[in-house]
Amino acid sequence: MAFLQAKPLCVFYGNSSHKIGAGHIMRLFALAQAAKAYFQILFIYKTCPDALLDKLKEEGFSTRILSSPLAFNELSSFSASVIFIDDYDLTSDEWHTLEQLKLFKVKLDDGLDCSKYFVDLVINPAPNANLDSYAKRFPSSQFCLGPKYTYLRKEFSICSFKPLNERKNILITLGGTDSKSLAYPLSKSLLSRLPGTTIQLLLGKQHQDQLNLEQLQQQYSNFSLIYNPASVASIMVEAGLAISAAGGTLGELASMGVPTIALITVDNQTPALESPLNNTWYFAIDLRSACTSEVKCKRTFSLLDKVSEEATNLWHDICKRENMSEQARQLIDSKGCQRIIQKLLIGLKTEQEQQ
Known part of the structure; x- marks a missing residue:
């Protein structure tokens, strides 16, 4: 008797509070809706109000609160294949921790700083997201840039x-x-x-x-x-x-x-x-x-x-x-998140073939 193979785990990391609003969680939510056909979904966070957590759970997504600052052992324990990262306030030490994880890393970016990161895929739906400047900041990354990658829920x-x-x-x-x-x-x-x-x-x-x-x-x-x-x-x-x-x-x-x-x-x-x-x-x-x-x-x-x-x-x-x-x-059409997930799947397949 054949058994269905379990879907790999995709982790979405972001936060919500009165100060930063709900936008980070909501755009991750849109991506998770598009990803759930291919992955198990887990949302991880440092702070998130109950109303948003309830919305995630109603969609069938698991949630987990994290320690602060982010810890390598805690993040590794999830055994995820992919992590989406959406947080303006990560320290350089926390970014170093994330970069050490042996999984496919996706960064949601708004072009607000000039720091260089080592991630696999970078998303910025802004119409003025410039490929040349992004290639300098993210020398080893693939990109989803421009309005056709706008985050829209189902x-x-x-x-x-x-x-x-x-x-x-x-x-x-x-x-x-x-x-x-x-x-x-x-x-x-x-x-x-x-x-x-x-x-x-x-x-x-x-x-x-x-x-x-x-x-x-x-x-x-x-x-x-x-x-x-x-x-x-x-x-x-x-x-x-x-x-x-x-x-x-x-x-x-x-x-x-x-x-x-x-x-x-x-x-x-x-x-x-x-x-x-x-x-x-x-x-x-x-x-x-x-x-x-x-x-x-x-x-x-x-x-x-x-x-x-x-x-x-x-x-x-x-x-x-x-x-x-x-x-x-x-x-803008409604297929931005689906395009992002397809780019992610291609990147994952390429990475696996190279191993």
Whole structure:
């Protein structure tokens, strides 16, 4: 009697917290969905909220908390064939530990430093990811560079497209944490400028301004709070305009053809500001100088007023939004993660043949 061979183990390492948001885990989640046909999946982390861990477990993925700093013996004990690494804050010693592991290493990179690493595959979906500069940083690596490798979860491939002129909603989505607490003042400003327009605020969990937001929802019948929807894609495809944090959500919005105002709130989002795509299907506005306290400073209100004014003007310009939507849809499809996993499988096979 023949026995089916067990799938090799693929480990995904990343973290989530109020400070760094949920983006690292969510893009690993998208990759894991594409990888699970070929691998057993294990997520490892130093810090991750229960809500995200529950989401991983609902998908059938195992999870394991790690000691800090990363330890060679602990990582080796998993007997994995592949590890995906998504962490800006690893020390040089921790990187040295990872490089010593005898497995296939994949790094999710955003071009934020110039350090050289020894990994097998590097991913950066940014349109300005330059092969020559990456080859200098990663002399022995293969690459998945550019928008065709955008991280998109399975839900985006099964969502039916809706023409822009049929979309009546404006969507606000500020990431898993909204670290500068912009949701309430931004929503309030938009509601005053666009009376009667349906405005939705997408939240991953209860917000730090929860009471104020709930009062705003009671005050305005055209304003709604949406928490952890079963499908984010189905919310986005109803939006004729989005105001979004400039992280991984931009790729999701592009795949749904949503014209977007992208808000730069932290340094690791600056690639969206410097990208050649800025002022094409999205406009980027730098809000890094906005206050983080509950009592907003004059500068913050001035910046938010700029965002609201841009959104109002764009909302009333359907021709411009339709052009932006078309540019977005031509740029990104839903097969980025599958392309990455296929490149990984080819790399693994080549490595095995050389041994």
